[in-house]
Amino acid sequence: MTNKVIGIDIGGTNTVIGLIDNKGVCLKKSEFRTDSFNNGEIYVQKIIDIIKSDFLNNNEIKSIGIGAPNGNYLTGCIDEAPNLKWNGNLNIKKLIETSLNLNVVLTNDANAAAYGEMIFGAAKGMKNFAVITLGTGLGSGIVVEGKLLYGHTGLAGELGHVIVKPDDRKCGCGRSGCLETYASATGIKKTVIELLKNLDFESELRNYSINEISSKKIYEAALNNDEIALMAFNYTGRILGLSLANFANITSPEAIFLFGGLAQAEKYIFEPTIKSFNENILHILKDTVKILPSGLPNNMAAILGAAALCYE
């Protein structure tokens, strides 16, 4: 039996297709722009064509794993993803399976990240853990007894849409006060703008337009001990740590991995998050949960996660 699989990472901007062996080594990679496609079926045909021409020759493939925004494991469809340009639900699993006669596993990007962590990363051997992706939004992939938690609908894991401050910041989901409006790259930017407005401290972040301020710029300011940047990280970590403690009180994981752009701020996000987590975790669970960085290389995590789905 072959040990090679194909992992496909579908992002709003780019689509990456990789040939991955069972050690997590990428043997071949192909990339094209997602955002040049307005039609889902034509987009999927492009994926099929690339696999046929570049990946199937001389390679015996075990199966195909796909991580995609709003990818639904149970239905095999990408459901109304706001960052993808076509409308409606796209049954990508069925389209590829029919065309290539290979088994396809689809899930959302945070679930794929969790699977990647378990098969190739720092969660090897763990049975109960979660991966939190702190990117534009906040996603979560939750593993219970070695399996991804999908719930009744296949849509479990929406930790980013837990309401932490009712009636506060507007969220893209149409409600208010969701965790991801605070703990994400977008969230910390909002916090910085509020702090710049409300406080008179000097800050290098005052030199940028609102469009220019990003979690990377905020991180760079924190490296210079910029007070506004440090306050923003502390505020973000306080809310994230409380929410993760509440999450841990429900699910009792062995570890929670923080991943994605904002997690790259390392101690600036980890320290206040862990402090708040320890202050808010139930006493009987104290010291039972580790909060850790991902063990996957950042630029390879999504594709390894997608590939890892084939090892379910």
Add this chain to the structure above:
Amino acid sequence: MTNKVIGIDIGGTNTVIGLIDNKGVCLKKSEFRTDSFNNGEIYVQKIIDIIKSDFLNNNEIKSIGIGAPNGNYLTGCIDEAPNLKWNGNLNIKKLIETSLNLNVVLTNDANAAAYGEMIFGAAKGMKNFAVITLGTGLGSGIVVEGKLLYGHTGLAGELGHVIVKPDDRKCGCGRSGCLETYASATGIKKTVIELLKNLDFESELRNYSINEISSKKIYEAALNNDEIALMAFNYTGRILGLSLANFANITSPEAIFLFGGLAQAEKYIFEPTIKSFNENILHILKDTVKILPSGLPNNMAAILGAAALCYE
């Protein structure tokens, strides 16, 4: 193979031992006071003696299920339960197994209630659901893919200790603002006392001493359209509904069952809870989760839940 099991419900006041068949019929029952024992080992010996003298004669027993406060499935111990009079951890599973040579399954009371609902109650056939017990505190038993969620420590399911209002009401766990300080028999009593203090409305609840006010009295007042009682139920339901929506965003259950003393207030607690739940659930999960009363008879639920553990 026999289809009879023994279910043991350990409460702070009473211990009930029942012989249950695989249809959930109680063939025999024995009861004694838990609170007359200060020593855990002597207490367990009492259970063993009753089983030997009253339950083992002429009955072939499959196994024994026990629901107990702070019962830990993974260790088989009752850990430092605040409502039980002995100190420290009691390895009740090992003591009974050694003495009777029968397999023992121990878990906490909320988990047992969830198992009871799945085997004998309204969750038959469901794979993803939760049972919330609204008693003195708030407990939760969460079922994922047909199995109880224990997590890494065996202590998962502490939904009652999710912090919903940081720095607000003191909780018995030593922290503040936990869900169970609002959504429980004790919680609604606190809400009533606050309302009586802050508002001048007439209320029949003003005729009772603080010691006399109970969730039952509040329910009776609500039946008489007492405005304070109705406000207290609405406030409780608003907080509970939001918390259950946050919980459902993470786990995507098919149903959430409300059980215990406060749930017996029926529409007074269900209506505001469901209203708040629907206002706060993520749009993609709308109409995917039912909030339901337990399908087990209230006076038999704990013992059936304990017995159901034998059908794992």
